[in-house]
Amino acid sequence: MGKEIIDPEERYAxxxxxxxxxxxDNISPMAANKWxxxxxxLAYDPDITSIPYDQVQLAWYLNYCNVQTIKLGGTQEGRINGTIGAASSTTFYDEFKTAAKSTGTAVLTGIGKNFITENARDETTDSLGRNNNIGLPNYIYSSISNTINSALSGSLDEIPQALFKGFNAIFGLNKTTQPIPINLTFKSQIELNGDLSDRGSFPSSPSSFWLPxxxxxxxxxxxxxxxxxPLGVLGLDGRPKVSPMVIYQRVSDGYKLFVTYKTNTFRQRLQYNPEVEAIADIQxxxxxxxxxxxxxxxxxxxxxxxxxxxxxxxxNPTSSIDVPEYLAFRATFKITPNNGDEPTVIIKTFKTDQDPLPLKNAQ
Known part of the structure; x- marks a missing residue:
């Protein structure tokens, strides 16, 4: 979580x-005897079972801070009800913990339908012409918003085929009730302003427990x-590779070069959690x-x-060879419980390694 494009080979202590x-309602959020x-x-990682239980933990530090203003996209005040994931710079976290004002680019995760609809904006109110307070390009925000709205009245099974022009999402295919559970992930500019005279932590913080x-x-x-x-539905055991294949079409003065990619390494890297496979069908x-x-x-x-x-x-090339420099795999998974419950869809995007173009004159 916390990445628009996930690198399966990144590891952090x-x-x-x-x-x-x-x-x-202006009630102090930190108090004893509260839930x-x-x-x-969490991604599935089969190595979890081989790690001694006392060498890995999940921990929560419950802190409060008087954040008076939250700005998204640097122009309008907005609301965040979700998680700030991995930032483009670690100083975003440091500033948030130590200063009254912090500005940075961060990944927002766990953002749902209400967050999207509440941050819609008339394009004329923004000098940059944005139609949202989140800092997203218009075409991405509109695609997300339109898909969510159409899901309320259309066939939810079609969502995986028409979902937003983004990278990551988790949502339920609930055909009988509303609202539809949706978690989205995307990067945005965030500015926080608060009063450091009103900040602190819960007396028993941090809370931690051994990892399942x-x-x-x-x-x-x-x-x-x-x-x-073991938690998680799926994971990759390494970065998948993209291998280009070339096709030469003979013309009068040489060849036209066409390219296609082999993508089978993604499936070779893919790992499903057997605990989930025992109770659900993963496709x-x-x-x-x-x-x-x-x-x-x-x-x-x-x-x-x-x-x-x-x-x-x-x-020999007679024109510039135009192939994508940066590629990623976007995978859509449908998880259907064996007990008859409605399925869930997970969409994740993963970083790739790319083989060079195998041109004949380069051999």
Whole structure:
């Protein structure tokens, strides 16, 4: 969680996320004898079962801070009811913890339908022409918003085929009741302003417990999870590779070069949690190659076959060879419980390794 494009080969000793929740009705959010709930995404990792239980933990630091203003996109005040995931710079977290004002680019995760609809904006109110307070490009925001709205009256099974021009989402296919549960992930500019005279932490913070799926000793001291099996639905055991194949079409003065990609390495890297497979059917329903720019922003879905340039009769390029420089896999999964409950759809985008173009004159 917390990445628009997930790199399966990234590893961290510690990963931090910030979840912002407003205080209800001006009541102090921190007090004894209260319930606190947090929701995060975890990828399936089979290595969890081999890690000694006392070497890995989940921990929550419950803090409060008087954040008076939240700005999204740097122009309008907005609301955040979700998680600030991995930031483009670690200083965003440091500033949030130590200063009254912080500004940075961060990934918002766990953002639902209400967050999208409440941050709609008339384009004329924004000097940059944006139609939202979140800082998203208009075409991405409109695609998300239109898909969510059409889902309320249309066939929900069609959502995976027409979902937004973004990277990551989790949502339910609930055909009988509303609202539809939706979690979205995207990057945005965030500005926080608060008063450091009103900040602190819960006396018993941090709260931590042993990670489910590890071999927790019967005499272990501390909080022990009620569900002690590996978490997560799926994961990748490494970065999948994209391998281009070239097709030469003979023309009078040489060749036209067409390119297609082999994508089978994604399935070879894919791992499903056997604990989930025992109670549900997991299907990879759609696999797309996504083109991005150098900043990791979505540009388009890569065609199955495309024209890349021209060559002479000796296979030397006579024009610039135009192939995508940055590619990622966007995968759509449908998880259908065996007990008859409605399915869930997970959409995730993963970073790739790319083989060079195998031109004949390059051999």
């Amino acid at each position: 510690t990963t931090d996320y910030i979840q912002i929740q407003g205080s209800p 606190y709930m947090m929701q995060y995404e 799926g590890t071999d927790i000793a019967s005499d272990a001291v501390g909080y022990i999870p009620l569900y002690n099996k 990879l329903t759609k696999l797309e190659l996504i083109e991005t720019d150098f900043q990791g922003r979505f540009t388009q879905v890569c065609p199955n076959r495309f024209f890349a340039g021209t060559l002479d009769t000796n296979y």
